[in-house]
Amino acid sequence: MDTKEIILDVKKLNTTFVSDKKETKIVKDVSFQVKRGTTLAVVGESGCGKSVTMNSVMRFLGRNARVSAENIQYNALDSDGVQEYHLENLKNPNGPEMRSLRGPHLSMVFQDPMSSLNPVYKVGDQVAEGLIEHTGISKKEARAKVLELFRQLGIPDPENRIDCYPHQFSGGMKQRVVIAIAMICNPELIICDEPTTALDVTIQAQIMELLKKLQVENGKSIILITHNMGLVAEMADEVCVMYMGRVVEFGTLADIFDHPSHPYTKALLRSVPVLGLADGQKLETIPGITPNPADLKPGCEFADRCSECGEHCRGKNIPAFEIAPGHRVRCLKYNTFPEVD
Amino acid sequence: MSVKKSGIKEQNKSASASLMKKNLRKFFNNKLAVVGLVVILVMVAACIVGALMHVDYNTPDLRNMKSAPSALHWFGTDTIGRDLFARVLYGGCYSILIGVFCAVASNIIGAALGAVAGYFGGKTDKIIVRISEVFQAFPQLVLVMMIVAIVNRRGLSNLLFIFVVTGWMTTFRMVRNEYLSLRGETYVKVCEAFGMSNSRIMFGQILPNVMTPIIVSTTTNVAFFILQEAALSFIGLGVADSTPTWGNILNAAKSVAVVTNQWWIWVFPGAAITLFVLAINFFGDGLRDVLDAKQQ
Amino acid sequence: MLKFILKKLLAMIPMLLLISMIVYFGLQATGIDPINFLVSPDVLSANAANVEALRESLGLNDPLIVQYFRWLGNVVTGNLGYSFDGSSIAATIAVRLPYTFELAGWSLLLSAVIGVGIGIISAIRQNGIIDYVGRVLAVLGQAVPQFLVGIILIQIFAIKLGWFPSANRVSPGAANPLADAFFHLFLPVLTLTIGMVAVLMRYARNTMLDVLNSDYIKTARSKGIPEWKVYLKHGFRNAMKPVLVIILFRIPMLVGGSVVIESVFSYPGIGLTMTNAITSGDYPVVLITTLIIAAAMLVCSFMVDVLNALLDPRVRLGE
Numbered sequence: 001m002d003t004k005e006i007i008l009d010v011k012k013l014n015t016t017f018v019s020d021k022k023e024t025k026i027v028k029d030v031s032f033q034v035k036r037g038t039t040l041a042v043v044g045e046s047g048c049g050k051s052v053t054m055n056s057v058m059r060f061l062g063r064n065a066r067v068s069a070e071n072i073q074y075n076a077l078d079s080d081g082v083q084e085y086h087l088e089n090l091k092n093p094n095g096p097e098m099r100s101l102r103g104p105h106l107s108m109v110f111q112d113p114m115s116s117l118n119p120v121y122k123v124g125d126q127v128a129e130g131l132i133e134h135t136g137i138s139k140k141e142a143r144a145k146v147l148e149l150f151r152q153l154g155i156p157d158p159e160n161r162i163d164c165y166p167h168q169f170s171g172g173m174k175q176r177v178v179i180a181i182a183m184i185c186n187p188e189l190i191i192c193d194e195p196t197t198a199l200d201v202t203i204q205a206q207i208m209e210l211l212k213k214l215q216v217e218n219g220k221s222i223i224l225i226t227h228n229m230g231l232v233a234e235m236a237d238e239v240c241v242m243y244m245g246r247v248v249e250f251g252t253l254a255d256i257f258d259h260p261s262h263p264y265t266k267a268l269l270r271s272v273p274v275l276g277l278a279d280g281q282k283l284e285t286i287p288g289i290t291p292n293p294a295d296l297k298p299g300c301e302f303a304d305r306c307s308e309c310g311e312h313c314r315g316k317n318i319p320a321f322e323i324a325p326g327h328r329v330r331c332l333k334y335n336t337f338p339e340v341d
Numbered sequence: 342m343s344v345k346k347s348g349i350k351e352q353n354k355s356a357s358a359s360l361m362k363k364n365l366r367k368f369f370n371n372k373l374a375v376v377g378l379v380v381i382l383v384m385v386a387a388c389i390v391g392a393l394m395h396v397d398y399n400t401p402d403l404r405n406m407k408s409a410p411s412a413l414h415w416f417g418t419d420t421i422g423r424d425l426f427a428r429v430l431y432g433g434c435y436s437i438l439i440g441v442f443c444a445v446a447s448n449i450i451g452a453a454l455g456a457v458a459g460y461f462g463g464k465t466d467k468i469i470v471r472i473s474e475v476f477q478a479f480p481q482l483v484l485v486m487m488i489v490a491i492v493n494r495r496g497l498s499n500l501l502f503i504f505v506v507t508g509w510m511t512t513f514r515m516v517r518n519e520y521l522s523l524r525g526e527t528y529v530k531v532c533e534a535f536g537m538s539n540s541r542i543m544f545g546q547i548l549p550n551v552m553t554p555i556i557v558s559t560t561t562n563v564a565f566f567i568l569q570e571a572a573l574s575f576i577g578l579g580v581a582d583s584t585p586t587w588g589n590i591l592n593a594a595k596s597v598a599v600v601t602n603q604w605w606i607w608v609f610p611g612a613a614i615t616l617f618v619l620a621i622n623f624f625g626d627g628l629r630d631v632l633d634a635k636q637q
Numbered sequence: 638m639l640k641f642i643l644k645k646l647l648a649m650i651p652m653l654l655l656i657s658m659i660v661y662f663g664l665q666a667t668g669i670d671p672i673n674f675l676v677s678p679d680v681l682s683a684n685a686a687n688v689e690a691l692r693e694s695l696g697l698n699d700p701l702i703v704q705y706f707r708w709l710g711n712v713v714t715g716n717l718g719y720s721f722d723g724s725s726i727a728a729t730i731a732v733r734l735p736y737t738f739e740l741a742g743w744s745l746l747l748s749a750v751i752g753v754g755i756g757i758i759s760a761i762r763q764n765g766i767i768d769y770v771g772r773v774l775a776v777l778g779q780a781v782p783q784f785l786v787g788i789i790l791i792q793i794f795a796i797k798l799g800w801f802p803s804a805n806r807v808s809p810g811a812a813n814p815l816a817d818a819f820f821h822l823f824l825p826v827l828t829l830t831i832g833m834v835a836v837l838m839r840y841a842r843n844t845m846l847d848v849l850n851s852d853y854i855k856t857a858r859s860k861g862i863p864e865w866k867v868y869l870k871h872g873f874r875n876a877m878k879p880v881l882v883i884i885l886f887r888i889p890m891l892v893g894g895s896v897v898i899e900s901v902f903s904y905p906g907i908g909l910t911m912t913n914a915i916t917s918g919d920y921p922v923v924l925i926t927t928l929i930i931a932a933a934m935l936v937c938s939f940m941v942d943v944l945n946a947l948l949d950p951r952v953r954l955g956e
Contacts, residue, residue, distance in 0.1 A: 060855055063763075094864050102861035110859075115852040118871055119951060130860030165950045181856060475655050478938075479931045482893035483911070490915040490923045491663050564780075571782050576900040576912050591785070595900070597803060600788055601796050611785045619780040 001033075003075040003082040007189055007221045008034040008057070011071035013088075015049075015056045018064050024294050026052045028245045034189065034238075036077070039215060039222040041236035043229065043268070047290055049245040050225045051111075054191050058108055059093035067093075076105055076188065103130045107182035109192040113174035113199075117166035124162035127180045134185050149180050153210060172203035179210065190214075191223045196231075208235060229272045233257065238326075241265050244293065244301035247320075251327035261329040263306045300332070308333065364631045374627020380620035384613075385437060391430030398427040398585055407603050417605035420593055429609050432585035435497070437563075437617070439570050439586065443504040444562035450505065451512030452555050456543050458513070459520025470517070473510045481507055482569065486578060495581045500573075504566055512558055519551045553632040560625035564618040571614055587614050638946065638953060645942045649935055656935070657712065660928040661705050667920045671697055671704070674718040674921035677725070712928070720914070720922045729910060729922070730929060736806050737906035739818070741888070741895050743826045748833035749884050755834070756841025757876070760849060761868060771838050778835025783894050787828040787901035794824060804903035825902045829894055833887060840883045841876070848876045878948040885941040889934050 001009055015027035027049045034040045042050045056067045072087040085105075090098050110116045118126060127149070128142040137145075143162070150158035153176045166174060175195060182190055192211065196204035212235060214220050224235055232239060232253075239256040241249040241264065249262040260266045270284040288305035299314035300306070306313070313332055320330040321337040328340055369375055401422035402414070410417040416425035458469040476484065484507045492499055523529065524547075532542045567587070573579040574588030575595070582589060587610045593599050594607035664671075672681065672688070675695055684691040692698060696707060711718070717726040759768035795803035802808065806821050848854070849872055857871040896908030903909065907926055914922035946953045 058859065060858060094858060094867075099861040099863065102859055104861070108855075108859045110852060110856060112852060116856045118853040118857070118875065120874055120949065126856075129857075129862060133860060133862045165954065167951050168954070178856070181860065185861075474652065475659065477889075478652060478656055478934055479927065480889035480893035480896075480934065482896055483927055483930050486896070486911060486915055487663065487923060487927045490918075490920060491667050493667070493918075568782050572784060572897045575782075575784050576897055578912070578915060591782075594788055597791065597796070600792055604792075607785070607788060611782070611788075615781045615785070619776070622776065622780060 001073075003084060004077065005035055006033050007036040007075055007077075008223075009071055009073040009075075010053075010057060011069060013053060013056060013067070013069040013072065015052055015061065015068075016066045018066060022294065026245050026293060027056060030242070030245070030247050032240045032247060032250060034221055034223060036188075036221055037215070037219045038237035039224055039235050040238045040240060041224045041226060041232040042240045042242060043226060043232055044242035045227060045290055047293075048242045050242055051193050052245075053242070054108070054193060054223065054225060057087065058102065058106060058191065059087065059090065059098050060108075061093070074101065074106065074189070100134075103134050103185040103187065105187050106189050106191070107185070107187040109175075109179055109182045109190060109195045111194040111197055113171055113178050116178050117174060119166055122163050122165055123169070123177045127177065127184050130181060131184045146180070146184065149184055150176075153180055153183075154206070155180075171199050172206065175199060175203075175207055176210070179207070183214070187220075189221045189223070191225070193225045194227070195224075197226075197228075204231075211235070229269060241268070244291065244296065246301060246330060247328075248302070248330045249328065251324070255324065255327040259324075259327070261323060261327070261334065262302075262331050263308050263333075264302050267305075300330075368627055368631045371627040371630060373623040374630075377620040377623030377625075377627065380616060381624060384433060384617055384620070388430055388433035388437060391427065392434045396424075396427040396430055398423060398431040399583070409603075410605055416609045417603070419590065419606050420599065420603070425590070425605060425609060428585045428590055429587070429613055432587045432590055432610065433613060433617075435580075435584060436567050436570060436587040436614070439497075439501065439504070440563040440565075440567035442501055443508060443566040444559050446501075446505045447508040448512045448555060448559045448562060451509035452516045452548075452551075454509065455513045455516025455518075456520055456548065456551075459517040460524060460539070460543050460547070462521070462524070466517075469513075473513055476507065477510050482572065485569070485573065489573075489578050495579070497580050497584060500570070500580055504569065508562070508566065512555065512562075515554055515558065516551055519554070520547060523547050523550060553629075556632065557625055557629040560621060560628060564621040564625075567614065567618060641946050641953065642943060645939055649939055652935055653932060654709075656931045657709055657928060658705065660924045660931075661708060663927075664920060664924045665701070667924075669920055671695075673721065674726075675708075677719045678723040712925075717925050718921050721917070721919045726922055726925050730907065730926065733905055733907045733910050734929065736904065737892075737895060737899070737908060739822060740825055740829065740899070740904065740906055741891050743822060744829035744833060744895070745884070745888065745891060747826065748830045748837055751830065752834040752837030753841040753880055753884075756838045756880075757845050757873065759838070759842045760845035761872075763846075768842075771842070775835045775838045778831055783828060783832045784897050784901050786831055787825070787898055790824050790828055791901070806905050821904075825895075825898050825904055828898055828901070829891065832894060833891060836887065837880075837884060841880050844879045844883075845872065845876045848872050851875070878945065881944055881948070882941055885937055885944065888937045892930060892934070 010033070011031045013027055013030040014025065016023050016025045030049075030053055032040065032042075042053070044050050052061070055061050056065070056069075057072055059067070061067060067088075069088040074085040074087060076083045076085065085097075085101060087098065087101075092098070117123065124143060124146050127146045128139065131137065131142050131145060132139065146162060147158050150162060155161055155173060155176050161169075161173075166177070169177065175198075179195075190211075195211070196207050199207065208231060211222060211224075215222055222235075224231070226232060236253050238252050239250070240247055241256065241262065243264050249256065249260070249265045251259075256265060257269070260269055264286075267284070267286045271286060273283055286305055291301070291304070297314065299316060300309070300318050303309045303313045310332065318330050318332055319339045320328045321334040322328050322340045323334050323337050402418055402424065403422055406418060406422035407420055408414060408418050414424050414426065416429060419425055419428065454469055454473075458466040479487070485503055488503050488507070489495075489499075492503070520543075529542060529546065532546055537546075570579060570586060571588030571591060574586055575591050577592060577595075579588055579592075580586060582592070590610040591607055593603075599606055664674075672692060672695065675697075676691070680691075681688075696704060699707075715727055717730065720726050720729065755767060755771045759765075759771050762768060791803045794800050801820050801824050803824075806818075807814075808817055808821070849868075853875075854867060854871055857867045862870075892908075895906065896911065898904065899906045899908040900912055907930070911923055911926045914920075914926070
């Protein structure tokens with residue numbers, strides 16, 4: 001692996017939730033890589049495990065989750081070279097090593113800005129908190145930096161707004177504050193968990209433009225979790241398609257949109273509503289419903305809803321096949337191609 | 342056509358039957374709740390049997406006053422020689438009766454007022470809320486004591502009345518809140534559009550959605566009223582001594598001499614209250630777990 | 638903020654009036670002759686011959702509403718009337734109310750610290766030993782009647798072990814008044830605290846759990862700040878308000894409980910006064926003490942409102 005090129009490498013990530021006596025595996029053998037300075041979109045239906053995957057990487061999950069992986073490697077680029085951090089081995093998810101990475105190196109933008117901000121503290125203080133923690137600068141200096149970041153993010157009247165409480169902001173502004181919290185320590189990798197799902201379409205566009213600008217101008221790497229294929233088309237360089245806790249297809253934007261290979265990917269793209277449907281032509285949907293993770297049978301998870309399913313698809317684990325450089329599909333239709341891990 | 346209809350009806354029936362079975366199974370998995378239920382049933386049965394058998398709780402056995410538990414008197418005798426076991430059995434009848442009656446009655450009143458206030462809103466709501474606020478400005482026990490003083494006649498029916506009149510407010514508040522939020526639901530508007538009468542909407546449509554917290558709170562209130570009656574009787578302001586209740590029997594324990602020398606007089610009724618209240622709390626918790634899941 | 642406080646203060650006044658009306662008309666409903674509690678027995682006996690004139694001078698032949706307002710004026714200026722045994726009610730209350738404040742106050746403080754402390758630790762270290770023990774104690778504490786706890790404590794610590802007195806508030810001729818107070822208060826306060834802790838522990842635990850499941854806790858963690866800051870600055874700070882509100886809401890139950898506990902320990906507070914007054918039919922004392930207690934409760938609920946505003950900017954600045 002070229003650690004200068006790859007900023008995050010995740011190999012065979014498994015996350016299991018333990019409750020009372022039941023164990024449910026939510027994320028199964030998920031592997032993906034994020035190239036430095038690019039945007040990776042992670043797409044899939046609600047409940048397919050996208051958020052859990054990212055929360056596992058950031059080690060945010062509580063005690064009832066068991067996270068194990070062959071590799072969760074973050075490569076930090078500094079003036080001397082590359083520093084490798086192996087996150088899968090950390091015994092204490094909230095211990096000092098992980099915490100030193102959260103903020104200055106890795107950060108996350110959460111889905112619901114309404115509940116992501118602490119209601120009892122001023123927004124300026126909340127943004128400055130991480131900065132002061134990691135750099136130890138004074139409150140005054142931190143305040144200046146927060147003001148500057150607010151201006152960059154397009155928050156109007158920042159001198160006054162910095163002393164306001166979250167409930168005094170609109171949804172779009174709140175999300176900008178959340179982005180400010182994620183950006184204040186200048187991290188290299190930003191994970192955005194459906195950052196605009198809870199916002200109006202117009203605000204959505206503004207926020208996505210903002211994120212794109214950050215990437216292009218500052219060379220940041222972004223992981224964008226979404227179920228909106230339109231957003232993917234606009235923002236992503238590479239796409240990772242997930243279904244029921246597994247990566248079913250991975251490739252560049254062109255690979256996924258021009259040569260969708262997994263039946264699920266094809267169905268996803270077909271179900272995006274487009275203008276110009278003929279009279280009487282129905283909107284395409286994926287037949288069936290998302291199964292309960294606890295009820296899954298061995299074999300391909302998509303088998304019950306797949307139009308191209310065959311006998312051999314149920315029964316054992318489906319490996320991934322590389323059908324083009326950098327384009328992987330987990331489907332037995334391509335078993336003539338070389339297998340990859 | 343008719344075959345299809347009966348198919349759906351049967352489907353619904355079997356669906357609700359299997360839901361019931363699922364809930365029952367869930368309930369019986371909760372061991373504490375089951376133990377609670379068993380204890381409740383056993384104690385209630387014992388008390389009823391005791392009452393039916395007309396156990397003698399009033400005649401003093403003058404030769405065995407203040408005697409410790411023995412073969413003759415299983416729980417011993419009290420200060421004037423009455424058999425304590427009989428008194429605890431009979432007292433259970435009254436205590437449990439008071440608890441259940443007051444819990445049910447006060448919850449019916451509280452729920453009805455809450456429904457009216459939450460549904461109609463506006464002036465009706467303001468007036469009823471104001472009344473409940475005035476009642477709640479007094480600590481409940483203090484309010485009870487004040488009314489007991491004014492009424493000045495001890496008696497079971499008076500006590501029941503006073504408890505119910507001072508105990509409806511918590512249920513009222515809870516039901517009112519539910520109605521205020523459910524009022525705006527779409528199905529309510531649909532019913533109104535159909536010209537359904539207010540009382541039918543209130544009690545036929547919205548009420549079933551609020552039943553779970555009402556049922557659970559009724560159960561826990563039984564424990565509350567039993568405890569309140571015990572406290573009131575202990576300080577001497579409950580029902581007259583001739584009617585035994587668990588609290589009444591404990592009244593004798595006001596004297597330090599009795600506490601030290603005749604431990605059985607306060608240990609047995611005390612244990613009875615504690616056991617019954619524990620059982621109700623466990624049962625209520627189990628009930629809530631089952632019913633809440635159903636709501637989801 | 639000041640405007641908020643003033644608004645809440647003003648809202649208290651109609652409630653106080655309503656309560657005073659209930660008390661006054663309750664007094665009337667007992668059927669006793671007002672002259673018995675409006676003047677001291679000395680004055681009554683001095684005017685035995687001329688009771689009618691005394692009546693007239695007190696305005697007892699005026700319409701009820703007028704009498705009510707006159708009585709209200711008296712109450713506000715501190716003239717609370719006389720009990721049947723001749724003593725001034727105001728004087729009695731002045732001595733006994735502070736004792737009840739002591740009892741309730743210490744119980745409140747101790748149960749708040751212990752109950753909330755255990756509750757929060759239970760939430761942070763779920764299913765740990767403290768959580769388990771706490772939950773067992775909470776269940777027991779809510780099932781055993783409070784007065785029974787008092788009796789058991791007396792039996793063990795006062796009678797068998799003799800460490801504490803079993804009754805009263807003051808031992809005559811005690812050397813050190815503070816130590817004396819401590820020994821007399823210990824068991825009653827412990828009894829009340831046990832009952833309150835059982836309830837508070839569960840609320841504190843559930844509130845803290847809710848807060849710890851909030852999204853802003855994840856945001857706090859994503860900044861890389863140490864865990865203790867996450868729990869204290871973000872977790873506890875948000876749990877503080879609902880927990881404090883719950884504590885203050887429990888004060889009426891605490892007062893009700895202390896009425897009973899004062900009986901168990903023959904503790905000369907306002908609760909015992911009321912109990913004895915009911916038993917002896919001393920209506921003026923009963924009703925005036927009820928009035929004082931209710932007024933105190935209103936002040937408490939006013940403090941809840943103020944605390945609500947202080948701790949939550951959404952309330953203070955309006956949503």
